[in-house]
Amino acid sequence: MANQLSKTIIKKHNDILEKEKVKLLAQIVELTKDDPFSDPDHASDNAAIDTDVREQVGHDTIEAEIKDLQKRVKDIDAALVKITKGTYGFCEKCSMPIPLARLELVPEARYCIDCEKKLRIM
Numbered sequence: 001m002a003n004q005l006s007k008t009i010i011k012k013h014n015d016i017l018e019k020e021k022v023k024l025l026a027q028i029v030e031l032t033k034d035d036p037f038s039d040p041d042h043a044s045d046n047a048a049i050d051t052d053v054r055e056q057v058g059h060d061t062i063e064a065e066i067k068d069l070q071k072r073v074k075d076i077d078a079a080l081v082k083i084t085k086g087t088y089g090f091c092e093k094c095s096m097p098i099p100l101a102r103l104e105l106v107p108e109a110r111y112c113i114d115c116e117k118k119l120r121i122m
């Protein structure tokens with residue numbers, strides 16, 4: 001199956017994905033630093049209970065954000081693998097080409113819009 005995307009476009013998306021990955025990994029590092037639970041003094045300080053509750057909420061929010069970022073990194077990694085395999089730009093489910101407009105918007109898109117919708121309902 002010939003790739004619908006030109007080498008130039010694939011190269012461009014490869015660069016975008018790699019830059020995005022570096023950015024996301026940096027964000028994860030920053031968020032980990034913000035996590036009150038990663039504070040080495042946390043265990044030893046005698047903070048009041050309300051501080052603990054606030055720290056718990058902060059921790060949960062940060063953890064959710066990190067998970068979200070990690071999922072994107074995973075999608076980007078998958079997209080980069082697809083580029084090396086020559087399958088980038090094709091839906092992983094139905095193997096149909098993903099429209100370029102969608103890839104411009106979401107370079108790490110793994111599925112065409114139809115499949116993505118079906119997967120969300122499932």
Ligand SMILES: [Zn+2]
Nearest residue numbers: 091094112115
């Ligand atoms: Zn599809």
